[in-house]
Structures are given as structure tokens and as C-alpha cells.
Amino acid sequence: MKVVAFERTKQGTGASRRLRNAGKTTGIVYGGNVDPKMIELDHNTLWHALKKEVFHSSILDLELSGKTEKVLLRDVQHHPFKQLILHVDFQRIDVKKPIHVKVPLHFIGAESAPAVKLAANIISHIATELDISCLPEKLPKFIEVDLSELVAGASIHAKDIKLPADVELTVHVAQENPLISLAVQPMSTMLDEASNSPGKTEASAI
Secondary structure, eight states, rough: OEEEEEOOOOOOOHHHHHHHTTTEEEEEEEEEOOOOEEEEHHHHHHHHTTSHHHHHSSSSEEEEETTTEEEEEEEEEESSSSSSSEEEEEOOOOOOOOOEEEEEEEOOOOOOOHHTTTTOOOOEESSSEEEEEEOGGOSSSEEEEEOOOOOOEEEEEGSSOOTTTTOOEHHHHHHHHHEEEEEEOOOHHHHHHHHSSSSHHHHHHH
16 A cells, blocks of 8 residues: 655644644654654545554555655554544565564454353454564464354464464563453353353242
8 A cells, every 4th residue: 555745844833733734634754774764644644544554554655755664654643532533653564574563453253152052152263363474575464254154152262363374473472371262152152051050049048
């Protein structure tokens, strides 16, 4: 995906406010062997781009001053209550060096999972993205999590997910092995079973 930016010379609160009033968003590009650059972008174009999942997990082509750089979106600052983007950060990347980035998870096979079909469990998604490490050219747009074999009461952790070739979990994720998905019995079913249990019946009779 391509991002068009322009160099920003004026800084400060007043300058940023004037840019926002003109339909612009401030930003910065950093990393690599060159100095950080202050930039500005068209707000509406950026707003629509940020709605696309792929924009957050892809290598972007940033056009600035007639040159194109490979970058990753690293941070977005939103206004607390207005539909307004205040600032964005982009990081330059070296195509020969591994990067770490959070990639969205796409869950598949839930409707055929034994936990759902046989036990009427609900599958809860604890995480919706995963922090991975790979070379830029190997960066996946998303990672699929297959739930088709999930049984009642079982769970899926980060290390259980089949990753694409040449893609690894970042070190801290591998160490922590966080919970990703969990099959749980609905509360209404648990209450019904408790009310119909022998112990409950005998207690009521007494």
C-alpha cells in the first residue's frame, strides 16, 4: 500500500492546530541510518486507510519528497472523542533485517468444532492479534487460527498456532505463551445443570 506524505517544517501546538484545521494530520518517520523527519498527511485519506486491517500489518510504501521508503505503521494517536487522527508514527525498515509486528488473527472452523457442535460451548477469543518476527518479505497480512478440532473446555495458546514458513513468535510471546481462544459452557447452561443436579433436588425436598 502507498502513503503520500509531505515534509513538515513548522512544529508546536499552534502549527499542529492549523494543519488539522486545513485537513492535515501530523506524523513522523524514524529509524534507519537517517534522521527522523516530521511529516504531514491528508487526514481523510489516512482515516480511510486506517479502516483497512491490512494497513496496520503490511509493509507500506511511503512517498516523501519524490522518494519512496519502506515503512511500518507503529503508532496512531486518536482524539479522545472526535473522529480525528492527531498523529501517526512510521518506522523505516531494512528489507534484510527481521522485524517484529502485531498481525491480526483470523479464526476459522468454529462452526465445526466439537466444542460447539457436540457440547454447545461458546468459543471466546481472548486475543485478536499476535506479535511475530520475520523478514519483511515474509510478513503475512494475517494468521489463521483453526478451531475445528477444539473440544469442550479446551483452549488454544500462542504456541499451538501453526505459523507460516519463516515466521516466528517474538521472544516474549513464546515465553509467556498467552491464551488465544477458549471453549466455555454458556452461563445459562451451567445454571440449568446446577438447578437440576441431585444435590439441589434433595436440598429443596428437605
